[in-house]
Amino acid sequence: MAIEVRVPTILREFTGGEKEVTAEGITLQGVIDNLDANYPGIGGRLIDDSGLRRFVNVYLNDEDVRFLDGLNTAVADADAITILPAVAGG
Amino acid sequence: MLRISQELVDQIVRHARADHPDEACGVIAGPVGSDLPERFIPMVNAARSPTFYEFDSGDLFRLYRDMNDRDEEPVVIYHSHTATQAFPSRTDISLAQEPGAHYVLVSTRETGADDGPYEFRSFRIVNGEVTEEPIEIADLQNFGS
Numbered sequence: 001m002a003i004e005v006r007v008p009t010i011l012r013e014f015t016g017g018e019k020e021v022t023a024e025g026i027t028l029q030g031v032i033d034n035l036d037a038n039y040p041g042i043g044g045r046l047i048d049d050s051g052l053r054r055f056v057n058v059y060l061n062d063e064d065v066r067f068l069d070g071l072n073t074a075v076a077d078a079d080a081i082t083i084l085p086a087v088a089g090g
Numbered sequence: 091m092l093r094i095s096q097e098l099v100d101q102i103v104r105h106a107r108a109d110h111p112d113e114a115c116g117v118i119a120g121p122v123g124s125d126l127p128e129r130f131i132p133m134v135n136a137a138r139s140p141t142f143y144e145f146d147s148g149d150l151f152r153l154y155r156d157m158n159d160r161d162e163e164p165v166v167i168y169h170s171h172t173a174t175q176a177f178p179s180r181t182d183i184s185l186a187q188e189p190g191a192h193y194v195l196v197s198t199r200e201t202g203a204d205d206g207p208y209e210f211r212s213f214r215i216v217n218g219e220v221t222e223e224p225i226e227i228a229d230l231q232n233f234g235s
Contacts, residue, residue, distance in 0.1 A: 008187070009188065009189065009190065010188070010189060055185055055187075057147045057150060057151070059147075059151055062151060062155075064147040064148065064151070066147070082151065082154075084147075084150055084151065084154055085187035085188070086144060086145065086147075086150070086185065086187070087115070087117070087133075087144070087145040087150060087164075087187075087188075088137075088142070088143060088144035088145070088185045089115075089142070089143055089169055089178075089179065089181050089182035089185050089186070090113075090141055090142045090143070090179050090180075090181030090182060090185075
């Protein structure tokens with residue numbers, strides 16, 4: 001079950017500079033756990049005590065997972081997860 | 091240093107005035123690694139607020155997909171302040187997540203939507219540190235030819 005994960009510039013410090021990595025899992029939570037096992041620390045940049053971090057956007061293929069099932073969103077072989085930090089400010 | 095054409099400066103200011111009193115926001119994309127702002131991309135402020143801006147998540151996805159398809163990156167990320175100075179706020183600093191971008195701030199506090207004086211400044215924001223940088227207005231069409 002190979003999931004393609006697209007990593008934004010600011011998180012490539014965890015992946016040795018790689019902008020695309022593969023991960024395994026059947027839910028988004030599982031994929032993030034798998035990513036964190038291989039790239040320690042990346043999980044903490046995606047998840048906090050309340051779940052998915054407010055200003056990090058995660059997409060399953062082209063849909064924001066907040067409109068799907070959040071961390072429980074099911075993922076399948078050959079799906080693509082894209083991580084994009086929000087562009088925001090005040 | 092930010093090198094940018096006068097036309098792009100004018101487009102940013104026009105956008106800021108058009109959205110006043112809400113904050114305006116957008117990106118200028120350029121070829122990866124070039125540090126040249128080329129393609130003006132005004133974005134919708136999904137927050138529609140005079141004190142906060144955020145790109146809609148779907149718009150953000152399409153923006154980055156398009157830039158990726160064109161081998162571009164966000165060279166400039168701009169937004170406006172409508173009642174305060176053109177300097178990154180604490181929120182701006184804590185949410186800046188593109189370390190390679192030039193963060194441009196415009197302030198429309200003096201004249202709002204009308205012609206007249208405005209503030210236009212550029213900054214690098216890396217690891218929570220803000221550094222103002224000079225702006226060189228240059229016609230970049232002929233740069234490198």
